[in-house]
Amino acid sequence: MNLAPIEDPIVREHLDGIAADGMDIFLISDANYRGAVLHATRLVNQMRANHELGILETLLLGHSYIAVGLLTSLVKGNDRISLAVDCDGPARGVSVESNARGEIRGYLRTNRIPVDGPIESFNLAPFIGNGTLSLTRRLEMARRPFTGHSRLTYGNLAKDIANHFVVSEQTPTAVSLSIQFDREGRVSGAGGLFIQSLPGADRSHGGELEDRVRQLPSLGSLFAEGETPAHVINTYFRDFDPDLIGTRSTEFSCHCDKEVYAEYLASLPEAEMTDIRENGPFPLKITCHNCNSTYSYEQTEIEEIARAG
Numbered sequence: 001m002n003l004a005p006i007e008d009p010i011v012r013e014h015l016d017g018i019a020a021d022g023m024d025i026f027l028i029s030d031a032n033y034r035g036a037v038l039h040a041t042r043l044v045n046q047m048r049a050n051h052e053l054g055i056l057e058t059l060l061l062g063h064s065y066i067a068v069g070l071l072t073s074l075v076k077g078n079d080r081i082s083l084a085v086d087c088d089g090p091a092r093g094v095s096v097e098s099n100a101r102g103e104i105r106g107y108l109r110t111n112r113i114p115v116d117g118p119i120e121s122f123n124l125a126p127f128i129g130n131g132t133l134s135l136t137r138r139l140e141m142a143r144r145p146f147t148g149h150s151r152l153t154y155g156n157l158a159k160d161i162a163n164h165f166v167v168s169e170q171t172p173t174a175v176s177l178s179i180q181f182d183r184e185g186r187v188s189g190a191g192g193l194f195i196q197s198l199p200g201a202d203r204s205h206g207g208e209l210e211d212r213v214r215q216l217p218s219l220g221s222l223f224a225e226g227e228t229p230a231h232v233i234n235t236y237f238r239d240f241d242p243d244l245i246g247t248r249s250t251e252f253s254c255h256c257d258k259e260v261y262a263e264y265l266a267s268l269p270e271a272e273m274t275d276i277r278e279n280g281p282f283p284l285k286i287t288c289h290n291c292n293s294t295y296s297y298e299q300t301e302i303e304e305i306a307r308a309g
Contacts, residue, residue: 001254002293004049011186015042017226018189023102023248024229025073028240032201033209035237036073036194037219037229038250040066043104044179044190046252050292051111055185060124061108062190063157063177064094068104069250070175070194071135071161075100080138083161087152089129090114097290103253105290125155133160158192165196172197172206174213180220189224193232209240254291261286261295265305273306 006012023038044062047053053061068083075081082097083106091113096106113127129152136147148168154160158175165173173196180189195213197203216236233242264286265273276284283296297305 001256001288001291002050003046003252004052004292006045006049008186011045014186014188014224015045018223019226019228021250022229023069023073023250024233024244025246025248026233026237027243027245028195028237029209030202030241031243032198032203033240034073034196034198035233036070037232038066038069038192038194039223039227039229040069040190040192040250041187041223043069043250043252045187047104048187050252051107052292053108054112055181056113056115056124056127057108057111058187059122059179060091060113060127060157061094061096061106062179062187063124063192064096064106065104065252066177066179066190066192067157067161067175068096068098068106069102070192072098072100072102072248073194073246075137075139078140082136082138084134084136085128085131085152085157086134087128087131089127089131089155091124091127093131095289100248102248102250103255104250105252105254107289107292123155124157128152128155133164135161135164172203174210176213176216176219178218178220180218180224189218189220189222191219191223191229193219212237212240252291254288254293256288256291256293256295258295258297261288262297262301262305265297265302266308273302277302277306 021039021042025036048058071081080099084095085093087093092109098104131152134149136145138145150164150167152160158177162173162175165171176193182188282299285296287294
């Protein structure tokens, strides 16, 4: 993967002055609920730089990155989890994935969302419309991936993910996704919260917990001010006796490289490879959807790949 430089010196200075990205996992209410708080300001800024996104696109894809990052609190080892939204709105949807190490990548199905007029709010529902949300867990020891589907009900990713767990797994879940922009449209803070009832849990304090989640300040603004996930947990959930049980790293990361795509080219049918060798265009350029990295191959390199294949 090629990391695009973050050109804005104000953004770079801000990132140098706030806490590192990462996720803390915790238990509350006598281990009846499990949760995670994710700080993702660097993640979202690097995603934006690589994919060359405007504000609206950054908001939608950024929420998706934060969401799948939070969901990695449900997997471990070499497990992976992916989130896909397929919709009939102008955004068309997203596809993102992460492994348990917090390496996150993914893309918008429309990199420039059509907008008819001035955007008056950050309500994404008009750009999402109707559609389906899919969560896939690829567990290392499982023979096949497990995918759950649910209809988009709110056009709000946080609410639709929470609804997905209620509908598909009958598990009460709360999700909060937050990106803070400054007046010039820079991302100054980003993060999210995920809380889920554990099997057999005593849910007598569920109403109080729901109220607390609704009353939380913007996580994006908290992280923009330098707060950490641990501080957020211990400050805003102290009445529920939080117990921190794990920490995960989080980063924008894709395992693509020039050699990977060379292997792909070598696997093409002979007729296709012959056409490329004879007609180009050169340099041949291949762009990874997940991270927007572009790899170029001169004609001599294509000849070598063809011979090796």
